[in-house]
Amino acid sequence: MKNAKYIIIALVALMACKSEKKQNGSEEAETTSLRQETIKKIDVHAHFKYERDYFKNFFNKWNMQGILVDVSKADSLGIGRSWDEYLILSQAQPDLFFLCTSLIGVGIDAPDFADRQIDRLKHEIEQGARMVKVWKNFGMVTKDASGKFIQIDDERLQPIWDFLEAQKIPVMAHIGEPVQAWRPLDDPNNPHYGYYKNNPEYHAFQHPEIPSYETIIKARDNWISRNPDLKILCAHLGSMSHDVDMVAERLDKFPNMYVETAARFGDLVGQDSDKVSGFFEKYQNRIFFGTDYGNSSPQEGKTEIELEDEEQDLQNDYNRLWTYVSSKDSVAERGQKNIGLGLSEDVLRKIYYENVVNFLELQ
Template identity: 70%
Template sequence: MKNYIYLLVSLAFIVSCKEKWNNDDEKKETVALDKKSIKKIDVHAHYKYDRDYLQDFFEEWNMKGILVDVAIEDSTGIRRSWNAYVDLAQARPDLFWLCSSLIGVGLSEPDFAKREIERLTKEIEQGAKMVKVWKNFGMVTKDANGAFIQIDDERLQPIWDFLKEKGIPVMAHIGEPVQAWRPLDDPNNPHYGYYTQHPQYHAFQHPEIPSYETIISARDNWISKNPDLKILCAHMGSMSHDVDMIAERLDKFENIYVEPAARFGDLAGQDSKKVRTFFEKYQDRIMFGTDYGNGRSQDSLTDDELQNERNELEKDYNEKWRYLSSTDSLEIRNQKTIGLGLSKAVLQKVYYQNMANLLKVE
């Protein structure tokens, strides 16, 4: 009996050591992985102004970026960054590609679709490889009858048909994190700072804004009506709080992809093993995005401010790299977590190959 017990204890010790060795080997592999060994595309960037350091910085990260235009409706009309992005992409053609935008202002006018298709045709000729729609649909823009315009509005269908014909994907930031419909009572909430600074998008304060469920349902209906339209759901499809919810849509809709720009805090707040399993299962459908950029010209910055800006970018990109590639202990937007430690093969898809395949670029 003693020999039997000794044998069991010995076997348990061997298994424990083997698991430790495997884990140590995996950790060494992920931590030692050189960031430059993986090509990257930041699929969700907003570098409005050029910087002297941009060339070296992007080369150090072995990275390119997509300059994503946003059409914003305010009291002055529609504001865009398209012309600035075109200028930067032309100045740095080896660093950046372009993404145009669409907003629903004027949808009730009979020639709306025709006008927008003509504009998008010109911007595709200028280099746009995607078109972005964002939370104006569902949360801000209204039609002539005063109704919030949802993304599945049938009056938009000619535009989706046009983009399908041209082979142009849509980047869709529809809705907001579910926390936008909740009170801001926890400063550790990853979205506390944003909604404190941008109360117009804190739907909890604006009961006239349709519910989260209404907007997500309209988004899903739009996707189902356009199975041949490639759709990149920005910010994890506004479902970043629950990877199971994202997985459900990825299983249901074969034409969609997701990227986590500005939502890494939501991922970090979930169980790392679960998030890692999600990334591994959907490794062909997830892309890397950050939402990083700048909003001031270089001439308006002091040398110290410019250096601090670069340092902050380095810190932020490195934080995402550690979260995805290592098993380090991290804190992202007040959420303590363990890095996912994704394999090199998965990292190559998420950081680069998936987007390169979608846009048909090298």
């Protein structure tokens, strides 16, 4: 009896210890038995600008393809893009990469602005573009001739949305920034601290002339509402990644809206794992896997060791995100620590692959 008493006490202590570890995000016992290579994948938001010798083996190892997402930026030299480089890479590796072109509002006051943009988009769709990206320059950077920031719901853009709807070409929309862009940069553990420290031009807190977060999100919502038959993929969890309830509210309101996760896993890790897991379960048909991973310099000039390190870093990055979504292991991402989501195999197959295939009609 005395031994039984000690056994019971030991079991209670063990359970208490496990509970404490789970609360602290340090439990390591609940690893999924599912191997990542058994799940087909498409990284819906990638920026691999230049070829790498290791790409074919790497992507095959991950059973993965990627969508190369163009971004249009304007500076004193004109509009800069990566379309030509992405086109070259996709043509060299057609089994690995798809294309997404882009749109910017520079020159919107010209009477033929919409017509010229539609002509360009027609050509790039013929070259293989499956989506069109609009970036945060709408709402935060680009102004019209009157000096007003161009919001995404500007009526002068409507002919372009009508064209894309008719062509069944979706829009990837990175409109706005995380709400932290409008807050002081005072917490190094903030998932976005490093980005705004290195890119202060997008730290809206330092630029009171930039419209408020609420103004930009309202314009984005108005645009989605006005175009119910246009499929819209809101990049970076719709710039609402700090609060999955906020994302859920929009998904409930707008049937044509979808979201992807690129560069926002730190925000997800910082929220209650059960809540985030429930969000993925409920909206499993409308969430896509994306990373924002890429490269920005040619392979030429890089040493073999540099390329090996680059490949290993990429392997570690994809593996860390896989651990977060597929297991209950502890994970750290952009200054946040928590346990993983432990999503089911069915949900993983959807967010990694099936949802993108259905959205872009790849079959």
